[in-house]
Amino acid sequence: MSLIVHKYGGTSMGSTERIRNVAKRVAKWARAGHQMVVVPSAMSGETNRLLGLAKELAPERTDTSYDRELDMLAATGEQASSALLAIALQAEGMHAVSYAGWQVPIRTNSAFTKARIESIDDKRVRADLDAGRVVIITGFQGVDDESNVTTLGRGGSDTSAVAVAAALKAKECLIYTDVDGVYTTDPRVVPEARRLQTVSFEEMLEMASLGSKVLQIRSVEFAGKYKVPLRVLSSFTEWNIDIHEEAKSGTLITFEEDEQMEQAVVSGIAFNRDEAKISVVGVPDKPGIAYQILGAVAEANIEVDMIIQNISKGGLTDFSFTVHRNDFARATELLKSKVLPALGATEVIGDTKICKVSIVGIGMRSHVGIASKMFRSLSEEGINIQMISTSEIKTSVVIDEKYMELAVRALHKAFELEQSAA
Numbered sequence: 001m002s003l004i005v006h007k008y009g010g011t012s013m014g015s016t017e018r019i020r021n022v023a024k025r026v027a028k029w030a031r032a033g034h035q036m037v038v039v040p041s042a043m044s045g046e047t048n049r050l051l052g053l054a055k056e057l058a059p060e061r062t063d064t065s066y067d068r069e070l071d072m073l074a075a076t077g078e079q080a081s082s083a084l085l086a087i088a089l090q091a092e093g094m095h096a097v098s099y100a101g102w103q104v105p106i107r108t109n110s111a112f113t114k115a116r117i118e119s120i121d122d123k124r125v126r127a128d129l130d131a132g133r134v135v136i137i138t139g140f141q142g143v144d145d146e147s148n149v150t151t152l153g154r155g156g157s158d159t160s161a162v163a164v165a166a167a168l169k170a171k172e173c174l175i176y177t178d179v180d181g182v183y184t185t186d187p188r189v190v191p192e193a194r195r196l197q198t199v200s201f202e203e204m205l206e207m208a209s210l211g212s213k214v215l216q217i218r219s220v221e222f223a224g225k226y227k228v229p230l231r232v233l234s235s236f237t238e239w240n241i242d243i244h245e246e247a248k249s250g251t252l253i254t255f256e257e258d259e260q261m262e263q264a265v266v267s268g269i270a271f272n273r274d275e276a277k278i279s280v281v282g283v284p285d286k287p288g289i290a291y292q293i294l295g296a297v298a299e300a301n302i303e304v305d306m307i308i309q310n311i312s313k314g315g316l317t318d319f320s321f322t323v324h325r326n327d328f329a330r331a332t333e334l335l336k337s338k339v340l341p342a343l344g345a346t347e348v349i350g351d352t353k354i355c356k357v358s359i360v361g362i363g364m365r366s367h368v369g370i371a372s373k374m375f376r377s378l379s380e381e382g383i384n385i386q387m388i389s390t391s392e393i394k395t396s397v398v399i400d401e402k403y404m405e406l407a408v409r410a411l412h413k414a415f416e417l418e419q420s421a422a
Contacts, residue, residue: 002171003035003129007139007161011178012235013081014044016088022176023088025239026134030094032243035129037168039139039161040085042077047154050074062330067112071141071151075100078138078157086136097128098136102143106160108150111301115150116218117142117159120167137164155216162219166226172247173228175215176235181251182207182214184417185269189408192418196267198252203267203360206394210270210358220253227255265363265370266415269408272356273401275305276328277386279320280335282346285312289343293319296339302327306356306389306398316346320387322398328352354386355404358396359411371395377414383407 006029008022022040030036050073058066082098089096104124108115128135139157142150152159158175165173179187180195182204187193199207201224208217214232223230233250283289294304305322323331328350335348364370374395378385383406387398399407412418 001033001035003037003168004029005037005039005161005165005168005170005173007039007157007173007175008041008235009157009175009177010041010044010046012176013040013042013085016084018235019081019084019088020091021239022235023085023092023094025176025235026085027089027092027094028240028243030134036134037125037129037164037170038085038134038136039157039164040078040081040136041139041157042074043081046077046080047074050077064112068148071112071115072149074151075138075141075149078140082136082138086134089134089136094134095132096134096136098138099124100138101141101160102147102149104137106137106142106163108142108144108152110144110146110148110150112148113151114153114301115142115144117152117163117222120163122167125164125168152218153216155213156218158216158219159222162222162226162228162230165228166222171229173223173230174250175219175230175232177214177232178234178236179214179232180234180237180249181232182212182253182268184267185408185412186213186271189271189405190269190412190418193412194418196251198254199267200362201253201255202393203362204253206358206360206391207268207270210272210356210360210394210396212268212270223253224255229253265367266359266361266417267363268360269411269415269417270358270360271404271408273404274325275322275354275356275398276325276350276352277320277322277354277398278328278331278335278348278350279318280339280343280345280348281318282316283319283343284345285315285317289319292343293335293339294321296334297321297323297331300330300334302331302334306387306396308387322354322356322387325352353401354398355401356396356398357404357407357411358394359415360394362393364393364395373414374411377410378407381406381410383410 086096086098107119139160183193205220208220230253307321310318383403385397389396
């Protein structure tokens with residue numbers, strides 16, 4: 001008997017009929033002899049609906065007390081779907097029980113709306129599993145040391161599931177979603193995109209960080225840190241599919257680089273529409289300037305992505321970086337009100353109509369000319385590059401948002417990703 005964690009996304013939980021199908025699938029695995037823990041997201045659209053109500057009531061608030069109440073509000077979506085799934089499993093004749101994050105408990109820090117998991121107490125869950133129950137745990141949420149409900153950020157149910165799997169030392173964590181695996185890029189942008197049977201942990205980490213919506217980056221980080229076997233597969237296959245066939249479907253995130261994987265120079269194209277660029281113009285070019293700018297941004301709990309500093313002219317330089325588009329207004333206001341006067345810089349300007357496009361592949365380590373091929377492909381399409389960032393296995397560029405789909409299609413074709421690996 002092995003312990004398996006299932007995670008179901010909001011689309012998979014989007015109606016009572018879909019919840020019933022999830023229950024039938026989970027019951028199938030339980031009847032096959034597995035101990036089952038299930039982590040569901042809120043029903044599709046529910047979190048947006050709840051947060052939309054809050055914005056109607058207080059459209060301008062951004063303070064900590066407001067964020068606390070947002071977490072209280074948003075957490076109810078997962079509580080509802082978890083209880084409904086437990087009811088559906090009971091209707092299938094299964095012994096099932098649901099828990100909110102604070103009941104387990106899943107301990108987090110106090111960064112409301114962006115909390116990070118610190119520990120999970122597995123005693124209560126293990127007792128239920130030993131008693132033959134299916135355990136449903138709310139995704140996306142936990143509790144801090146002051147007993148405040150916290151949430152992990154959008155897509156946080158993936159992180160919850162992998163963290164629970166790590167704490168329980170599960171044999172595997174299966175992420176059920178509305179796609180049947182990880183693709184070379186989004187099939188809605190490139191219809192010829194190909195599903196990958198396996199993808200390395202490093203590649204998946206880069207793809208998640210660069211905008212791939214299949215898995216939240218923190219869930220991949222957890223999987224890597226605790227070596228949790230992870231598989232992405234579709235919840236829209238027939239629930240009664242053979243369990244052995246189902247266990248081998250989708251895409252396996254692996255921690256070993258086999259010879260076949262190394263043959264793929266580029267494995268995928270990731271993109272992110274949610275970027276915004278901020279430039280601090282006329283900054284004195286002296287030691288400590290980067291810290292003064294980015295330190296203030298970090299203290300406001302705003303994550304910075306790509307960074308570039310221009311050549312100094314007359315002792316002054318321009319400092320540019322990107323943030324999530326949702327943080328753009330807050331970051332810009334912070335820089336204008338506090339950082340700009342302290343530095344004596346000229347101005348702060350921004351651009352919210354940009355995007356990031358990236359190529360990812362572990363084969364890039366042993367092949368030269370990959371970045372130049374990327375730049376040539378974009379040049380041939382008349383696409384201007386605003387910023388560049390590289391690592392061992394990825395190259396990212398910031399471009400005008402209106403060219404995003406054209407860029408993705410051009411790069412997918414240039415690197416022949418529609419063809420199966422040899």
